[in-house]
Amino acid sequence: MTVSLSWYMGLSAVLFGLGVLGLLIRRNVLVMYMCIELMLNAANIAFVAFAQKLNDLGGQAAVFFVLVVAAAEVVVGLGIVVAIFRRRADATADDIHLMKG
Amino acid sequence: MLSLVHPFLAVTTLPDAIVFAVAAVIIVAGAVGVIVERNPVHSALALVTTLFGTALIFLLLGDDFIAAVQIIVYAGAIVVLFLFVIMFLGVDKKEMIAHEPLKAQRPLALLLVLLAVVGILLLGAGAHYVLGASSSTGVANHQPGGEVAALGRAVFTTYLLPFEATAALLIIAIIGAVVLTKRHRDGTQESVPSSPYAGEDGTGEDDFDEDGFDGDEAGEAGYDEGGSEEGGSDDSDAREKADAMYGVDTDDVDATESSSERESIEERDSRDAIDVDSNEELIK
Structure with a gap:
């Protein structure tokens, strides 16, 4: 049995696909954010796998920045969710289709 | 099974394969749970499962520092932030899927994602790909100080500009969050929203908001009063008054109110009308 780079790529692809699927299927905004986190994690797995296999630090530095971007995205996204909750009682994405005001 | 073995990529031990399998099962199960x-x-907890599985994969790849950061930052900060907001806003288990703007979206999404993932896996399994030259930024291993020191050196030299850009990004995110969650009309600084159903009490006096719901202090005061004083006749009174006022007020409603509320159910409309009504009284 060998754990080659292809395995990590396959796992990363599956995880990314699940994230996309959840983002497209779910309507709860918070769960949709979680699915974005899944996709970022899939990218992180690919980055770290390539970094280790190529013996290059670039992938690990990229993971670092992905973490920062994920944190910033969650902060702003949840701020938007809180702001929406002020005027609507639910966080269903279909209801947020007006950009007025 | 994917078994493309490049001679220089293979890590040939059985324990590695077992750890990989366990981590993959954890990751996929958690991701399915999120969805x-x-x-x-429960979705947030499933997300934690996936994050731990990812940390396990990082450990398997020999990247201890990133694994620790993954657990600390993701599971420790981001998921806690998610849970905080969920608890803060109230858990709504029902999802409005009865109203579907795009009928074919869900089946189509499932089909396309399946096709894409299977296609990627098949391509990866059958491909003969070449990895290019490595190490534009320095090798990870065999550096003084170990992996963490090497990573730190890379971040502060090669990736100095992206690093400073992330600093700017974080500041912008903080400012954005503050601006988004701040209330900035009529001087009442209520940064904390109430529970989404706080507007149900229907007493006009406590609603200082520009939108449909109470602020927290005002809302809780309204709850207390509603519990002690009014029985239910007050409520219907207010609603009648709202119905009477609604036709007059709709043109004066400012942009924060408007049509998203107008198309919703009548009860909510009347409640909003009460709030707007009280707002305008306050302004006058």
Whole structure:
């Protein structure tokens, strides 16, 4: 049995696909954010796998920045969710289709 | 099974394969849990499972530092932030899927994602790909100080500009969050929203907001009063008054109110009308 780079790529692809699927299927905004986190994690797995296999630090530095971007995205996204909750009682994405005001 | 073995990529031990399999099962199960669970809290916990599985993969790849950062930052900060917001806003288990703007979206999404993932896996399994030259930024191993020192050196030299850009990004995110959650009309600084149903009490006096719901202090005061004083006749009174006022007020409603509320159910409309009504009284 060998754990080659292809395995990590396959796992990363599956995880990314699940994230996309959840983002497209779910309507709860918070769960949709979680699915974005899944996709970022899939990218992180690919980055770290390539970094280790190529013996290059670039992938690990990229993971670092992905973490920062994920944190910033969650902060702003949840701020938007809180702001929406002020005027609507639910966080269903279909209801947020007006950009007025 | 994917078994493309490049001679220089193979890590040939059985324990590695077992750890990989366990981590992959954990990751995929957690991801499926995030999607399937009705309750957002359960989704968040499933997300934690996936993050731990990812940390396990990082450990398997020999990247201890990133694994620790993954657990600390993701599971420790981001998921806690998710849970905080979920608890803060109230858990809504029902998802409005009866109203579907795009009918074919869900089946189509499932089909396309399946096709894409299977296609990627088949391509990866059958491909003969070449990895290019490595190490534009320095090798990870065999540096003084170990992996963490090497990573730190890379971040502060090669990736100095992206690093400073992330600093700017974080500041912008903080400012954005503050601006988004701040209330900035009529001087009442209520940064904390109430529970979404706080507007149900229907007493006009406590609603200082520009939108449909109470602020927290005002809302809780309204709850207390509603519990002690009014029985239910007050409520219907207010609603009648709202119905009477609604036709007059709709043109004066400012942009924060408007049509998203107008198309919703009548009860909510009347409640909003009460709030707007009280607002305008306050302004006058």
